[in-house]
Amino acid sequence: MRTPVRFVADRSRFEAINMSVQGIPLSVGDRELFLDILVQREALYEDLLPGQPNQFRRVLFNLKEIDVYQFYTDVKLCTSAFMQLCTADCPDDTWSGFKHQIRRNHVSSMWFPSTCQAFFPISNEEKFSKLRQWLVFDSRMNFRDVDYGDRLEEEYLADEGRLQNLHYDEELIAELRSVVSFWFRDLDFTKVKPRFGPGATATLRRGSSFVEKANELIPNDDLLRICDEVFWVDPEDFLPDPSRTVEGSDWSCSKIHFVPKTPITNRVISAEPTVLSWFQQALRSVFYRYFDEHRSEMHISLRDQERSQRLALLGSLHGDMSTIDLSKASDTVTIQLIREIFADRPDILYCLEKTRCVSTQLPSGRVVELAKFAPMGSAVCFPIESLVFSAVCMVVVRRRRLHSAYAVYGDDIVIETSLFDDVCELLTRLHFKVNEDKSFNNTSRYRFREACGIEALNGQDITPLRVPRFFQGAYRAKQFSKNRRGQMSALFPEAIVGLTEYINRCTLTTFETLRSVLHLQARDAWWYYQVLRVPYGTEGPRPCIICLGDTATNYKVKHRYNRSLQRSEVQVLTLHVRPNRRPSDDLDHLRLFLWFWYSETEDRKEQLDWLSASLGVSADPRGRTLTSQDIDRMIDDNVITYDGTAHASLRLAWVPC
DSSP states (O other): OOOHHHHHHHHHHHTTSEEEETTEEOOHHHHHHHHHHHHHHHHHHHHHSTTSOOHHHHHHHTOSEEEHHHHHHHHHHHHHHHHHHHSSSSOOOSHHHHHHHHHHTTOSOSTTGGGGGGGOSOOSHHHHHHHHHHHHTTTTOOOSSOOOHHHHHHHHHHHHHHHTTOOOOHHHHHHHHHHHHHHTTTOOGGGOOOOOOSSOOSSSOTTOOHHHHHTTOOOOHHHHHIIIIISOOOHHHHSSOTTOOOOSSTTOEEEEEEEEEETTEEEEEEEOOHHHHHHHHHHHHHHHHHHHHTHHHHOBOTTOOHHHHHHHHHHHHHSOEEEEEEETOTTTOBHHHHHHHTTTOHHHHHHHHHTSOSEEEOTTSOEEEOOBSOOBTBTTHHHHHHHHHHHHHHHHHHHHTOOOOOEEETTEEEEEGGGHHHHHHHHHHTTOEEOGGGOBOOOSSSOEEEETTEEEETTEEOOOOOOOTTOOHHHHHHHOOBOTTSOBOTTHHHHHHHHHHHHHHHHTTTOHHHHHHHHHHHHHSTTHHHHSOTTSSBOSSSOBOOOOTTOOOOTTSEEEEETTTTEEEEEEEEEEEEOOOOOOSOHHHHHHHHHHHTSOOTTHHHHHHHHHHHHOOOOOTTOOOOOHHHHHHHHHTTSSOOOSOOEEEEEEEEEEO
């Protein structure tokens, strides 16, 4: 293993390479991040193929320019070619077979595929997992300053146009309607729990205070009717001021944002109107509770991915379970499909229709009428799409008159291999697109399955190490500074968390070279000597770094046994974030909002607990409703702080080990 210092010299040579995205030069921060990734790939190559010449390093030294978009497109095509090759009925695990397959997949350049030659032939599971690790290592890394907005907006408009005039098979819809109506036979809307989501809304940015959001809870007649006739609650117990109403539907417009997802694409997120988000979260609470109570019947568990992972692992061992993944699943569930399958439950349909956005505004300013039911960003998007896909599986099971142990989590479906083709056929008839590169039903030599974050091969968990999405490299970590109060800025701990979690993941593998390089990058940051020095970190041939949260691995940290909680604990640096509490122009709004939470209701204890978790306010220990004087005292005593700042810091704390 070469010393990490040698990689510093190599990185200096890589800086001579011109780097761009489709002809546009990378920003300084993204260029430094990509250089970090190249060095990490060089280190990973030596960890995967110890003792062999570093082909990746040799190739990089001969490159003069890299188009990052084309590079990651080629990596994606190589990954697809490799999986097609090895999961075929008669797998061709030779280098010549791989070269033939990548030509069929139209890989534009051979410089990256040539680095895969030393991994062939794929003679066993270990070599399979090593090559997959090499291919997908940085598939989830994202650039902060690369904008694919124009291309994504064109794709978004094309997809919406395709959804406008879809038609569905009446016989299939009748079967789906029967399943959905039976499943929701005893749905109870009276246990709704409205709340504000953590993200931005159509009119407020992320981090806006609860008071600001409460001021925008202005319903229309349809939402008030939902309170009266569906939720069976008094609007005064559901909304801070139900006397304020709005007419019309122009206000029901969301805003589309493109956020980083992978090196070659962005994720489409919808920021919903505040009042609709409030009602969507209420519906979400009902669906989540109901799915939990009927898990064995509906095969949906939205709070736990473990069942899907277990079935995928089992399927890779015996081949009797297969995994299905869908492309753009949430954007393909149309409002027309929802209207048809919920036709026998007008109460549910009314709630779903009146709490969805009828239009959205694209980043260019163009407003588009939505044919999809709910985009990603709506609180009901995930539970409803899970319901639709589970209902499709149940239709197939009913037709076969079987009992199946399938599982659905969003668009991740794990189904019996004997039902795989039938489920894919019905999904296609409903105009969904099965992602063939991520759907696996083979029973050949290499039985690979992928679902809910786990990758399994022949009964073994081979989930590869990936660069975390929020990893921003050493350059950006160096740019952050402390404010005048000595507190670390809001983004600074995020950079530390990204780097630290990355190193912790390497600790669980045998990638010692990669781990040493990452540790060296951490030492280059100015904060290393302030928060990561001995005894919380150590230097040497096996460098360590202090770990955050319950992922502690450093043997030098202090240990203790907490008798009160009956658990072993270690003292480590943890991330402490103070929420953004901006001052309100009118404290009466704050009093009104807090009074709303502390009002006398049958569900009052849960509301108190909820308030404690949401606002960081301790519930009154005497169990009585707070008066205005109590609220004044809480504000004066800084129990509730609205200091106008949002900051985070690293603190020593005892956490379970």
